[in-house]
Amino acid sequence: MYSWRVTKxxxxxxxxxxxxxxxxxxxxxSDVGTKVSIEExxxxxxxxxxxxxxxxxxxxxxxxxxxxxxxxxxxxxxQQAKEFLSKIWIGKLVTIQxxxxxxxxxxxxxIWCKLGFKKQFFVHFGEDYYMYIGASRDCKKAIxxxxxxxxxxxxxxxxx
Numbered sequence: 535m536y537s538w539r540v541t542k543x544x545x546x547x548x549x550x551x552x553x554x555x556x557x558x559x560x561x562x563x564s565d566v567g568t569k570v571s572i573e574e575x576x577x578x579x580x581x582x583x584x585x586x587x588x589x590x591x592x593x594x595x596x597x598x599x600x601x602x603x604x605x606x607x608x609x610x611x612x613q614q615a616k617e618f619l620s621k622i623w624i625g626k627l628v629t630i631q632x633x634x635x636x637x638x639x640x641x642x643x644x645i646w647c648k649l650g651f652k653k654q655f656f657v658h659f660g661e662d663y664y665m666y667i668g669a670s671r672d673c674k675k676a677i678x679x680x681x682x683x684x685x686x687x688x689x690x691x692x693x694x
Contacts, residue, residue, distance in 0.1 A: 535653065537668040539690035540585050540680055542578055561662040563642040581683040582665055583637050586657050587630060588676035589667050593655050598633060600626050602648040602658075609644035619645070658692070666692040 547556045560569035570578075590596065603624050610616055618635055622628070628636065628649070639645045640659045650656035656668040669676075677687045 535668050535670060536672050537666065537689070537691050538677070539688045539692075540582070540665045540667055541686055541688075542581075542663060542684070543686060545686055545688055578663075578684075579638060579641050581680070581685050582641060582663075583634050584683060585665070585676065585680040585685055585687075586633060586637055586667070588679040589657070589669055589673050590630070590633075590655065592673040592676045593651075593669050593671070595651055595655055596630050597627050598649045598651045598655060598657075600624050600628060600636075600647055601650050601656075602646070604646045606644060609642065610639075613639055613642055613644045615639055615644055656692075660693065666690070668692065 543554050543556075543559065548554055558569070560575075563575065566572050566575045590598070600622065601624065603622065605619060610619060615635075619639075622632070622636070633649060636645065636647050636649065637657075637659075640647055641663065646659065648656065648658040650668075654670045657665065659665050680687050
């Protein structure tokens with residue numbers, strides 16, 4: 535399985551241990567209005583969602599399973615996602631539209647989830663806007679698309 539860390543963080547700004555050094559960088563949806571404009575945030579969020587779709591397209595998938603799911607009620611309420619999430623459960627096979635909504639809610643800290651399809655694909659998120667993607671083959675087109683959008687794709691074994 536190939537595995538990558540996909541982020542908005544430039545790897546050149548990491549120390550030798552991999553810690554990101556730019557402490558002025560925004561890392562969370564709660565930074566909107568202080569460290570990042572809503573427009574810049576939404577653009578970055580969409581780049582992450584597009585990256586997931588690019589990897590799935592290259593593998594030939596249009597659905598994945600929810601392998602793990604956690605919800606934080608206050609944030610679910612803030613994102614007005616209660617109705618959507620009432621139709622979501624661990625083990626459900628979700629469509630690309632649902633995947634996009636799940637990714638958005640995860641990036642906005644309303645939920646946390648792990649998505650995957652057998653031994654072909656996975657995507658999940660860490661803290662501070664880190665995303666981890668794995669695929670059964672090297673996805674050069676998806677990597678190129680993510681990179682062109684401004685994201686950084688690094689070979690990386692998921693910590694989860």
